[in-house]
Amino acid sequence: MTNIKVHGTAPADLEGxxxxxRGDCARMVPHWSxxxxxxxRPVSxxxxxxxxVPSTSARLLDAMSDYGD
Structure with a gap:
């Protein structure tokens, strides 16, 4: 029986x-620019x-303590 090794471009473990x-990302680094x-710069x-802004969104943000107070 012959053992043929295949080197695919897709990761072998899709549920990894x-x-x-991280290994997949490291192999892709040479392809990224x-x-x-x-x-x-600040904009005037x-x-x-x-x-x-739709009024419903403005009311939603106004009701949030981080944005409305």
């Missing part, structure tokens, strides 16, 4: 644990326009 996932980082409030 965190260690398996890092975008050039642009410095974030006068330039922010056209934002509308």
């Amino acid at each position: 644990d965190l260690t398996s996932l 890092v975008p050039e980082r642009a410095a974030a 409030p006068s330039l922010i326009h056209g934002v509308s």
Whole structure:
């Protein structure tokens, strides 16, 4: 009987644990590119326009102590 080894691109254990996932991610690192980082600059409030919030969402946020108080 011949033992044929197959090297697939998909992970062998689809229901794997965190260690398996980290290994899959480590193998993908060479395929990812890092975008050039642009410095974030503050935006003047006068330039922010056209934002509308539905009244139901505004009432929901107003009722939350983190946002409404």
